[in-house]
Amino acid sequence: MSVQTTEPKAGPPDPKPGIGAWGKLSRAIYRQAPEVFDNLRQLPYNLYKSIYRTTAFPKTERERSEAFFNSFLLHIQPAKIEKHALRFNYTFGLGLISFYLFLLLTVSGILLMFFYVPSVEQAYNRMLDLRSSVSYGMILRGMHFWSANCMIGAVFFHMCRVFYTGAYKPPREFNWVIGVLLFVLTLVLGFTGYLLPWDQLAFWAITVGANIAGKADYVSDHLAMIPGVPNMHMGVMMKNALLGGDTVGQEALIRFYVLHVALLPSILFFLIVIHFWRIRKDGGISSPKESPE
Amino acid sequence: MSINYEREKQELTRRNFVSLSGWSIFTLGLLGAGGLFARFFWPNVRYGPPSKFSIGKPGNYPDGAQQTFIDQKVSVIRHGSNIGAISLVCKHLGCTVAPSATGYDCPCHGSKYDAIGQVTHGPAQANLDWFGISLLPSGDLQVDKSDIRTVSAYYGVK
Amino acid sequence: MAKRVREEEIFPRNPNKTYGLMELVKGSSPRVDRGPEDMVSAWPHLLIREALLFAATFLVILALSVWCVPPLEKQADATKPPNPAKAPWYFLGLQELVSYDAFWGGLGIPGLVIVGLMAIPYLDRHHSGIGRWFARSRTTAVTLFTVLFVIPTIVLIILGTYFRGPNWGFYPPWGMPVEPQ
Ligand code: HEM
Ligand code: FES
Numbered sequence: 001m002s003v004q005t006t007e008p009k010a011g012p013p014d015p016k017p018g019i020g021a022w023g024k025l026s027r028a029i030y031r032q033a034p035e036v037f038d039n040l041r042q043l044p045y046n047l048y049k050s051i052y053r054t055t056a057f058p059k060t061e062r063e064r065s066e067a068f069f070n071s072f073l074l075h076i077q078p079a080k081i082e083k084h085a086l087r088f089n090y091t092f093g094l095g096l097i098s099f100y101l102f103l104l105l106t107v108s109g110i111l112l113m114f115f116y117v118p119s120v121e122q123a124y125n126r127m128l129d130l131r132s133s134v135s136y137g138m139i140l141r142g143m144h145f146w147s148a149n150c151m152i153g154a155v156f157f158h159m160c161r162v163f164y165t166g167a168y169k170p171p172r173e174f175n176w177v178i179g180v181l182l183f184v185l186t187l188v189l190g191f192t193g194y195l196l197p198w199d200q201l202a203f204w205a206i207t208v209g210a211n212i213a214g215k216a217d218y219v220s221d222h223l224a225m226i227p228g229v230p231n232m233h234m235g236v237m238m239k240n241a242l243l244g245g246d247t248v249g250q251e252a253l254i255r256f257y258v259l260h261v262a263l264l265p266s267i268l269f270f271l272i273v274i275h276f277w278r279i280r281k282d283g284g285i286s287s288p289k290e291s292p293e
Numbered sequence: 294m295s296i297n298y299e300r301e302k303q304e305l306t307r308r309n310f311v312s313l314s315g316w317s318i319f320t321l322g323l324l325g326a327g328g329l330f331a332r333f334f335w336p337n338v339r340y341g342p343p344s345k346f347s348i349g350k351p352g353n354y355p356d357g358a359q360q361t362f363i364d365q366k367v368s369v370i371r372h373g374s375n376i377g378a379i380s381l382v383c384k385h386l387g388c389t390v391a392p393s394a395t396g397y398d399c400p401c402h403g404s405k406y407d408a409i410g411q412v413t414h415g416p417a418q419a420n421l422d423w424f425g426i427s428l429l430p431s432g433d434l435q436v437d438k439s440d441i442r443t444v445s446a447y448y449g450v451k
Numbered sequence: 452m453a454k455r456v457r458e459e460e461i462f463p464r465n466p467n468k469t470y471g472l473m474e475l476v477k478g479s480s481p482r483v484d485r486g487p488e489d490m491v492s493a494w495p496h497l498l499i500r501e502a503l504l505f506a507a508t509f510l511v512i513l514a515l516s517v518w519c520v521p522p523l524e525k526q527a528d529a530t531k532p533p534n535p536a537k538a539p540w541y542f543l544g545l546q547e548l549v550s551y552d553a554f555w556g557g558l559g560i561p562g563l564v565i566v567g568l569m570a571i572p573y574l575d576r577h578h579s580g581i582g583r584w585f586a587r588s589r590t591t592a593v594t595l596f597t598v599l600f601v602i603p604t605i606v607l608i609i610l611g612t613y614f615r616g617p618n619w620g621f622y623p624p625w626g627m628p629v630e631p632q
Binding site: 120131142168177290 | 489490491492494496497498500501504508511512515517519520521523524527529531532536537539540541542545546549553554557559565571572575576578580582584585586592593604
């Protein structure tokens with residue numbers, strides 16, 4: 001692929017020698033004009049070329065590989081892939097579906113943030129507004145809701161498929177561990193998001209959930225039976241840290257909000273990136289060629 | 294094809310030891326800083342209704358009465374010359390229990406308590422809290438929710 | 452090294468291919484030892500599948516959000532717990548466990564399950580049955596995982612979702628009492 005270059009052509013002789021600065025300028029424009037015209041003609045191609053470094057319609061094997069190497073978004077993936085890895089009934093695309101749902105959640109979530117206010121006075125009314133006074137508000141909320149629910153299912157079944165195909169065996173042990181963290185984080189994201197509409201379901205689910213954390217007192221109570229060990233009231237501490245108080249209220253809402261829209265998604269994204277990187281480093285996804293049979 | 298996992302033996306040389314200690318100190322420092330930020334999350338001030346509230350004159354409660362102060366999640370009962378304040382927060386996982394024919398029932402996971410808050414049916418494993426009651430100079434009774442008592446911590450009135 | 456093998460024997464050059472064997476390396480990556488014959492270009496084979504999968508996922512979610520409106524109950528009221536008060540469906544298995552014992556159901560067992568899951572690849576390391584569904588040689592592992600994890604998870608969630616009614620009592624879905632509002 002060679003980039004075309006245009007030699008600046010010598011223009012026709014000057015019509016008449018100009019006088020002063022104006023003359024110099026008009027002469028310069030006159031001389032450069034053909035080149036600029038050429039550049040304008042090639043603008044679409046040059047523009048494309050400056051953004052994307054490979055042809056848009058790769059035909060040879062080499063161009064196809066280059067299409068992957070030369071794109072930031074595509075280079076995460078291998079340029080060549082084993083046929084087995086492409087079989088739909090091997091992975092059922094579940095990992096990728098989980099990732100797509102995460103992307104949909106990010107987009108719909110950011111849009112929802114433009115309307116939502118994390119305050120006990122306003123949150124619920126904002127949810128009602130979404131239904132009554134925001135264009136496509138319900139579809140937006142629906143996309144966030146359904147993506148979240150489906151993502152939990154997709155991640156669970158992805159984990160099952162990884163187990164049932166033995167894909168966690170060396171060298172992929174650590175990617176499985178990251179996977180378990182992703183599974184837990186996905187559930188925690190669901191939990192924190194559940195409080196935000198501030199309706200009855202939300203309030204009582206989180207009340208019960210936070211009190212479950214409070215049951216960690218069981219551990220510190222038992223530890224305290226060892227002489228010399230103070231009772232740390234671990235459960236009460238965890239519950240207070242989670243809710244910012246004894247009961248679910250404004251403090252809890254703002255905490256869950258920040259966790260849900262900033263902290264947890266960032267951690268999840270970070271882990272997903274490592275997850276994908278490890279798939280590459282572990283030699284692509286698992287294949288029957290790896291077992292002795 | 295076979296995969297070879299070689300386990301290299303790591304020797305603890307003096308140099309390794311120094312570097313290991315260095316990293317340990319570094320990690321400890323980070324953990325300490327992490328601890329500070331964790332403390333940041335632990336609230337020093339609680340927002341919410343005050344823990345003390347008035348329930349009126351003892352005379353408002355005839356013998357055998359039961360009255361619910363739902364905003365405070367407290368049930369006030371009178372037996373003879375004794376008045377008691379029972380918490381309505383379920384000892385299982387904190388739902389609000391509702392007075393019923395047999396005492397108090399929890400809607401969340403089915404715990405049941407009798408009329409003085411003793412648990413009769415799980416999953417809750419403890420009795421409902423009682424709160425301390427005192428007489429104000431005005432003649433009103435005051436319940437203090439920060440003064441947690443056990444079952445039958447009655448306040449005697451004449 | 453007594454015998455020097457001729458370079459061309461190890462690294463034959465095929466002028467019709469854009470790739471060739473450049474070097475032999477020691478390592479555990481499955482790429483080693485594998486002929487390039489069953490590899491295909493990611494463009495377009497992988498890319499087109501990914502694009503289709505995205506389109507399918509997006510359409511399903513869009514359809515769901517147009518036709519199935521997510522629930523919104525009454526505004527939160529700290530004085531009136533609904534009866535029964537249920538967590539989101541994916542925590543109903545946990546809630547079912549919690550109704551037997553708060554600590555073990557809510558923290559003890561889930562904690563052990565998470566640690567157990569993470570431990571799997573360090574306990575089961577034998578290289579057999581990779582890359583095939585339900586390989587015959589892995590019957591024990593497959594059975595254990597199914598019986599100890601998958602079935603309990605699904606059964607508990609179904610129990611909590613469809614069989615629990617007022618006061619967390621056990622009712623069949625067809626005999627579920629309707630809550631008087
Ligand atoms: C946010 C959640 C997750 C995302 C977005 C995700 C994404 C992916 C993707 C795109 C793949 C490529 C193959 C495929 O599509 O099946 C993959 C493979 C893998 N995932 Fe996940 N995953 C997630 C959660 C998990 C969980 C919960 C586990 C297990 C506990 C896990 C363990 C693995 C392993 C071991 C592989 C390699 C499989 C193989 O080599 O065949 N992942 N993941
Ligand atoms: S909170 Fe009352 S039974 Fe669970």
